[in-house]
Amino acid sequence: MTNEQWLIKRGKITTNRGGWRIGEAIYNCGYSMMDDLVGKKSFFQTLILNVTRKMPSKVLADWFEASFICLSWPDSRIWCNQNGSLIGAVKGSPVAGVAAGILSADSRMYGPGSISGGAEFIERALKWHKQGMEPLDIIKKELATKQTKPGTKPVIVGYARPIATGDERVEAMEIVTKKLGFKEGEHLKLAFKIHTTLAEHYQENMNYVGYVTAFLTDQGFTPTEMYRIYSTWVHSGVHACFAEANDDIAGGFLPLACEDIEYTGVAPRGLPKRK
Amino acid sequence: MTNRKVKIESRNDSFTSKIKSEITSELPSDDNEFLVKETRIHGYDVMELMDSCDYNDVFFLLYSGELPTDEQKNLLRQLSVFLINLGPRHSSSRTAANAAVGRTDVNHILPIAIMGMGGAYGGSKEVESAMRFLRKHAGESPKTVAENCIKSTPDPKEEDWILAPGFGTDFRGQSPFLIKAKDKLLQSSPDNGYLNWANNFVTFLPIDNSCGWRLAGVVAAVLLDLNIEPRLGSGIFQMLASPGAFAHGIQFSNKPITDIPFLKDEDYEIKNDQ
Numbered sequence A: 001m002t003n004e005q006w007l008i009k010r011g012k013i014t015t016n017r018g019g020w021r022i023g024e025a026i027y028n029c030g031y032s033m034m035d036d037l038v039g040k041k042s043f044f045q046t047l048i049l050n051v052t053r054k055m056p057s058k059v060l061a062d063w064f065e066a067s068f069i070c071l072s073w074p075d076s077r078i079w080c081n082q083n084g085s086l087i088g089a090v091k092g093s094p095v096a097g098v099a100a101g102i103l104s105a106d107s108r109m110y111g112p113g114s115i116s117g118g119a120e121f122i123e124r125a126l127k128w129h130k131q132g133m134e135p136l137d138i139i140k141k142e143l144a145t146k147q148t149k150p151g152t153k154p155v156i157v158g159y160a161r162p163i164a165t166g167d168e169r170v171e172a173m174e175i176v177t178k179k180l181g182f183k184e185g186e187h188l189k190l191a192f193k194i195h196t197t198l199a200e201h202y203q204e205n206m207n208y209v210g211y212v213t214a215f216l217t218d219q220g221f222t223p224t225e226m227y228r229i230y231s232t233w234v235h236s237g238v239h240a241c242f243a244e245a246n247d248d249i250a251g252g253f254l255p256l257a258c259e260d261i262e263y264t265g266v267a268p269r270g271l272p273k274r275k
Numbered sequence B: 001m002t003n004r005k006v007k008i009e010s011r012n013d014s015f016t017s018k019i020k021s022e023i024t025s026e027l028p029s030d031d032n033e034f035l036v037k038e039t040r041i042h043g044y045d046v047m048e049l050m051d052s053c054d055y056n057d058v059f060f061l062l063y064s065g066e067l068p069t070d071e072q073k074n075l076l077r078q079l080s081v082f083l084i085n086l087g088p089r090h091s092s093s094r095t096a097a098n099a100a101v102g103r104t105d106v107n108h109i110l111p112i113a114i115m116g117m118g119g120a121y122g123g124s125k126e127v128e129s130a131m132r133f134l135r136k137h138a139g140e141s142p143k144t145v146a147e148n149c150i151k152s153t154p155d156p157k158e159e160d161w162i163l164a165p166g167f168g169t170d171f172r173g174q175s176p177f178l179i180k181a182k183d184k185l186l187q188s189s190p191d192n193g194y195l196n197w198a199n200n201f202v203t204f205l206p207i208d209n210s211c212g213w214r215l216a217g218v219v220a221a222v223l224l225d226l227n228i229e230p231r232l233g234s235g236i237f238q239m240l241a242s243p244g245a246f247a248h249g250i251q252f253s254n255k256p257i258t259d260i261p262f263l264k265d266e267d268y269e270i271k272n273d274q
Helices: A033-037 A043-052 A060-070 A079-089 A094-104 A112-128 A137-142 A168-179 A187-204 A208-218 A224-233 A234-247 B046-052 B056-062 B071-084 B090-100 B106-116 B126-139 B144-151 B177-186 B194-204 B215-225 B230-250
Strands: A013-014 A018-021 A025-028 A261-263 B020-023 B024-028 B036-041 B162-164 B269-271
Touching: A018 B126, A025 A033, A025 A043, A033 B071, A043 A060, A043 A224, A060 A168, A060 A208, A060 B230, A079 A094, A079 A234, A094 A234, A094 B106, A112 A137, A112 A187, A112 A208, A112 A224, A137 A187, A168 A208, A168 B126, A261 B024, B020 B024, B024 B046, B036 B046, B046 B056, B056 B071, B056 B230, B071 B215, B071 B230, B090 B106, B090 B230, B106 B230, B126 B194, B126 B215, B126 B230, B144 B162, B144 B194, B162 B194, B194 B230, B215 B230
Parallel strands: A013 B269, A261 B020
Antiparallel strands: A018 A025, B024 B036
16 A cells, blocks of 8 residues: 555545536535525525535424524523633634634533434444343443543433433424424434433433434434534524623623632742752 | 423532632732732742743643653653644644635634644544553553554555554655654653653554554653643644644735635536435
8 A cells, every 4th residue: 555545636626515616606515506505495404415415304404403593592601602702701703702612512511522422322222222122221331331530420421411400402302303293213212211211210311412313313314424513503602602791891701800719739939949 | 200301400519619720829919809919830930930941841830730850851842842843734734824825814823723733633632542542551562452453453445544543654654754753752751651662562563554653653652751641632732733833824824815726627526426
């Protein structure tokens, strides 16, 4: 093997996503943007097309839009939102504020960063279930693989939530799912069985990521596709938090006086004599 | 419980009322609690640090809590000079240059460059993963670890063969410049340290397939030899490599957009294979 795979790509782009042919058209995955998409397809249909190269149905795109609303609310105490607020307060650009918020949510604990873990779990869980394992056995087996610090509770991605137990967004999206005419697939059915079993034995519940990943796995999306589609998941709430702080006095968001920081380090000391 | 409906309840976590810092103590000024009259880093007065220390001393102090020993100072100096410029072909320089020539607000050039060096292939994610790999295996026989890596990671042929984060092929070859830098760093590294272990480990990788060092492997081993934790590794790599990326980007901020290639249509092939 040599470096030929890279040599053939030098100075040349070959794409199946599309591009701009000046004076001719702008192409998205085989569609002409101005002729086939603008005014005819929704933004979410186009977004999912660009990620997956497959044009989703309008109802599926509407489901995605509803799911984006759920993961982004304007509470500036939430970590990603607060970063939008802080950048707003120091008169940063809205793009920097929102970009920082989006990047902050690439987290193992919440937001799009937890998508892959949730999607991979439910795929794994269904495989085990088909081999005869009951939900409680699946939960025990999954928890046994978790390495946690002493004193902390192991969690399954998609089945616990910081700050609160339970997740109001699951119920809201169940209504959307039914209203749009989707049926529950095998991953989502199992996810709910795990949910009720967890609640009974571990006092934890399925969270929003657990619901979304199970539903979308049933719809044929891969964990990678979900992570890509949801990469900007939190931006709406960050927008709100940025805007409010940006309109306030400079430095006016949660200002910290010196004594608001508790110093826990070593006592004042002089520099050692250097050679 | 068989009902899907759940009650939403606060966990009532006990959050701290104050942010804690074991790094910085700030003494407020007498007439304004938001202003500082004295700042100390890990106990040292910043005014004294300004008189007696250089940048790398305080850089090391920030992350380790102590000033570096002479050996650590020398190793960090060598690593930071090596990483200060990953060159114009590195994705960090290219993302910075694309932003700059596109008239992006110059405030954003450096953050964009840093994002461009965050990847798991040749970037800071690979450094972090390589540090975790080395810390997990450095107590084991390098030969056995190498054999296990070869067994568990078949050669993909069509792209780089990465046997472990930081180790394998680089454009299906080995960079002579990287090897020279590694050899220099090896002279300043502890005899029983991670870089020496890794140097032994690569001798058991398939040399006929050009397997050996990748940039992340060298950086990871040196950072571990400096007692830096893997969770810090990606950020420290980003900081050390930022100056060159920013320099290569910002030079385009006052250049015409034509100074970076925009491929002609014949070199931009749109395939419609739907």
